[in-house]
Amino acid sequence: MTVIRQQDFIQSVADALQYISYYHPKDFVQAVTAAYEREESPAARDAMAQILINSRMCAEGRRPICQDTGIVTVLLKIGMDVRWDATMGVEEMVNEGVRQAYGDADNILRASVLADPAGSRRNTGDNTPAVIHTRVVPGETVAVELAAKGGGSEAKTKFVMLNPSDSIVDWVLKTVPTMGAGWCPPGILGIGIGGTAEKAMVMAKEACMESIDIHELQARGPANRVEELRLEIFDKVNQLGIGAQGLGGLTTVLDVKIHDYPTHAANLPVAMIPNCAATRHAHFVLDGSGPAELTPPSLDDWPKITREAGENVRRVNLDTVTREEVASWTPGETLLLSGTMLTGRDAAHKRMADLFARGEALPEGVDLNNRFIYYVGPVDPVRDEVVGPAGPTTATRMDKFTDLMLEKTGLLGMIGKAERGPEAIAAIRRHNAVYLMAVGGAAYLVSKAIRKSRVVAFEDLGMEAIHEFVVEDMPVTVAVDAAGESVHETGPREWRARIGGIPVVEEA
Template sequence: MRPTLIRADDIVETVRATLQYIAVYHAPDYLSHLIAAHGRERSPAARDAIGQILESARLAALGQRPVCQDTGMVTVFATLGQSVVIEGDRSLAELVDEGVRQAYRDAGNPLRASMVADPLFARRNTRDNTPAVTHVALVPGRALTLAIAAKGGGSENKARFTTLNPAASVADWVVATVEGLGAGWCPPGVISVGVGGSAEKAMLIAKAALMEDIDMSDLLARGPQSRAEEWRIDLYRRINALGIGAQGLGGLTTVVDVKLATYPTHAASLPVALVPQCAANRHAKVTLTGEGPVYLDPPDISRIPRIAAAAAGDAPRRVDLDRLTRAEMAQWQPGERLLLSGHILTARDAAHRRMAEMLARGEALPVSLKDRVVYYVGPVDPVGDEVVGPAGPTTSSRMDGYTQMVLDQGLLSMIGKAERGADTVERIAAAGATYLIAVGGAAVLVARAIRASRPVAFEDLGMEAVREFRVEDMPVTVAVDARGGSIHRLGPARWRGLATAVDAPVGRAGP
């Protein structure tokens, strides 16, 4: 029998098209579970956050723009049939990288390049998001299957690994670990657990399992049919009972599914990996059979309800950023929703590091931080008449080490996502400042509030340059008030254990 010949250009085009697809569309299985979570959510703050994610998903699909500004590090699990011949002299990894390059440089929908070539020293951006992380398995068959994911840094940074005593409870370790992750991985999402093999095998099977269909609603409806399904349901309920909720604001849904993958291991070992998946949940699987590139059909956008405008709770407080004072901020409460209008600055890790270096040399900063608000964001490049591309927040805890520096410069407030460290919260309160959060995964919705943008410092840093935005009715939530009250502490404490009110628990399911 003749081998299956797959053209190199077909692989490149399939990777390109798939990455563009998952950048724009949420997976339908995730959307259906998220819509259900919104319907049963009783926490006003969490319900509002889920509503913003859903509305932003609708806008992203309609406008063909990324659902999140962090368009991810590309990971590919390739299953190559042994009867397949790939045309040409380029390796499969090289073909994948070319597909990534074309997808991220697409003129009509450019995706944010986040990969740095040297992870330890220079950390210079590759500008095209290459290389991908490609894993290849050789199996019997006549096709090439590519499971393609684009994983954001916030959720990737929360992956965890441990080697337990064989008699230890994996479930208990998972629950304790998720409780300690904070909200930087952007819940509600999926938690995947890999058990067995070696250290690297446990991590690989956990990440691969994230790409399986979300089927928790089916399991709950029909009941578990195996010990593994019992274990997944038990973990799903125990994690949601933590009360972490959407964006860590406190609520009933932290995860929409829990995945489990296992592999034989040494008798003395119990390797366990935990990999979270954020609210973007970007992944798809395609199979090439030698008949040309593969294109995925767009999902039915009409399934996404228009619900963000109907968020529960009191009307948001409107804030004029250009006249904001510490006395006005002192009135804000943790969990209160605000609509910001006026001018804000942007800065991420690299910009903060450069400012610290300048101050250490006794140099003046290129832009004053006095009485300003800084937004932790690295937006996607704009297209057409856009002022800025999708511009959701990045994980704020990475800036904790610079907080005192910017407070000393007179900064009033910061905007990002997820919790701040305890020391940082104390420093914010001591300065009479505040910390606000935008919804991770609502990048298109946030970008619509940005009416003007101009670079003001460090343009060579690309997406990490300092910009000045003019915003109008930008939705945020007070995460840390001027007295040090934190919604990421108060919210989960309020909702802990209440998920059982909508989804009765089952008995423990073993290890």
């Protein structure tokens, strides 16, 4: 009979979470490399280059791939013949492993989990608790699958209760364009079909944790209906032309994974969960012999890609840039930013809006007139770092604040990831401002452009505090110009026409 020791289990969870924070799965690196090599869209190709360069840097430096180090999901299969040498419950042990991993002084991971979600939304400080699903199965081992799921991709989760005669493919093709680029494509779509609502959602999450093997399926051909669906959805989603980071291109998904389960005759539940370009998951089995051993990948698994500023790249001094200069920027243009910017995301925007509502001034040090604000919640620095990984968060969450901020502060522009909605685009056009996009999934690479960092306001918000960054040659793309033209509309439209793909079906 297998005996699993408490400390072995805790250490295995902690080690695995550290491991996936800086090592992409090999299959993901290979899939992005193949997509990069065949990509014809310059903007999408550059985005994938940044993702791959960032990935290698993280593997070398053992620092997080993305500043959003995720909420932890754990799938446990506990053998019926296992005995525990433990004083803690299984969920307690999982959470202790999470606590140790996220507080590791050599590689601090960002705490993003908030308690009292409908009330005070207080940060728990250690990224606990994890979301845990447990099954008891025959055997004498404990199998563990875990993932660190970023909020941007998790926010794009979709569920529908279709009629049995409805087309799953049609629903997917109608739904994926509504997800925008906040899930940081290229990535994986996990789909759960059948069961009940909650079963479909869990299956979709499980599917996200599987290895990328669509190329093998393409080579041998489908053996059942699920495999037929995988191939059809994979081809048709890529024909939408959404592309890397939503910029337009040949590759939107790297694979489509599907789990199914018997369901009621009157129902067809379908869940879809995307995994982003910072896909993080690991699988290990404990057999009583000690903690799990995860073998580091070889750096030879990463392509040797360099990224240099080309002739068409414009360098911008943020300390002297004018509204007239900003008006000359065009969608899809690459900029290298140097100078001073402020940061701020959801909680900071809410606080500033509340100050405006009360007729109060912004805190000292928060002067946004003719400045840029970067939507980011960075990881804490370690050793000699100025700041930890500091990639962009999804900009659409700030859309409802955009007009207010532009009107009240004289803000010149914003930096984030993914598209802006109609409300924000209208405000950008009205105020002759601009929205720039940094690559989601390249957080460590972005952090290397940050030369100085200090907190200037709302320190109690932790990673959501307002920082002042001094940057040098920070790469961004013009996503919405001062006239309100969005690359997230023009790019996919152009590439959908080039690919000859299917039209986007608008939701009713």
